[in-house]
Amino acid sequence: MKRTLIIGASSNPSRYAYLAAQKLRSHGHPIVLVGRKKGFALGEEIHLDKTNWEDVDTVTLYINPSHQPEYYDYIISLKPKRVIFNPGTENPEFKSMLSDKNIIPIEACTLVMLSIGQY
Template sequence: MSNTDHHVAVLGASPKPARYANQCIRLLQQHGYRITPVHPRFDEIESLPVTHSLDAIDSEVHTLTLYVGPKLLEPQADEIVQLKPGRVIFNPGTESSLIQSKLDDAGIEWFEACTLVMIKTGQF
């Protein structure tokens, strides 16, 4: 699969350049990935249209990378499972045993890792 065919959804996308979610989007862009930023309040981030919720994504997601803490993430557990991403990356600070258990039950692969490091080291 080429990078342009690899669809990455970034939950917790941010327009603020200092935020890791924004750095992730920019790095994914540099590597040619197809990206869907997800945030309820923004319409555009890094010149990309923003989707306001996971259930509004209408194409297959190969990687869902998380930049939302467990308190805001856990109410979205069912949406995450229903999205059926190929894999989910829990970036530092997003870890949730509740969601990880639901992903296990659904047979969805997940990792606790840093997307930025994975991309920069060729592990993405």
């Protein structure tokens, strides 16, 4: 299973980040949540701090590119295998930085990837 860090996590069940957390869990993937507002989603705490999580395989982004620079160093320090840029989060600058660090940037939808077995 692929431990996934969701950046831009939300406690609002109508948000895509919440739906992704739900779907990741239903597929057996452990999740870690980081958001801009404290709360809970699916019984998991949404963290405000940039905790150094162990064994993060995938980071999936649900934050606007204008908010991503504050997470660049943090995400790179976790050494995930890949970072998924969900629709609306595409960021050529960050994609280039990730590639330079041998982290695979993927422009895709986490929900679609899970539903078609491509996660």
